[in-house]
Amino acid sequence: MSEIPVPERAERVEGLVSDELIDAATLAGVPDEFQRLWTPHRMAYIQAGPEPLRDACPFCAAPGMSDEDALIVARGTTAFVLLNLFPYNSGHLLVCPYRHISHYDEATAEEVAEIAALTQQGMRVLRSVSRCDGFNIGMNQGHIAGAGIDGHLHQHIVPRWRADANFFPIIAKTKALPQLLGDVRRTVADAWNS
Template structure:
């Protein structure tokens, strides 16, 4: 094969590949630009720095923060189960609920209540999953910093995606949700 034949074959392969971009295959694809922070940080970004200690030092937009309290704050989950999935964290780096002060426990509760009111207004959700996974064995993704999940739920949110395709559909980008929740916090 000559050099010009090889070059012509490469061009043909590139043209064929570009035509395949819209051809359906067996893979499901979801647009998740918020995950780039983890890809760019390397293999184990969660172990390098605590994301819940770092977030309050960022702008609200960059830290996905919707409310800053005295001892605790609320932010969007970077890996949401549903749109509007919030986390309530103490500023202090503590691992479990029993290490929280009475003031932190009270503010976690107060922020959780207000977050539920805000999410009902903003997203018209029908219910919530609220909970804490404490320790890696209990399912905590960040086990060294206490955080409570507030996951809005809708009567119609349990479609076939999670069951059949092991896929969650998130209809809004994190920045849009953060802005709407923060604006409604009041």
């Protein structure tokens, strides 16, 4: 049986690790080949825990805020469009009625029509500003169906690119997003009416 060769790097860190348990800070300065993705904005989601906020609906609160603070890119008569605070991809939009309803079959004909029109416009804008290759569009109806905020109807528009998915989101539960939300909001909002 041949031995597995020990990389040269192991010699540089030899002695740092003993049989005793050490904390991560001890190794913080040890260089390695890993690239780090720092996502401090995710801490709000992590600290909120698995249950959505019970007392406040973010989709009811958003229209009362500035577009920049609420990440709103477009406002219609019965519905509006905002960026997802925890996006699957850069440019992940949500189309919401102003009215607090839970299910698609509770929407009025006017709300359904405007949600559809805003979805189409969102696709056109995202295609224009991001050159995406496709979209995932849909609604998760109810907590059991995967809705993170199941009390207020919202439709997802997720732009997709060839080879935008790999093992990283599945194995590491991490998604690399190349743009900040404020920058994406500004780009999409500026292109919305052009």
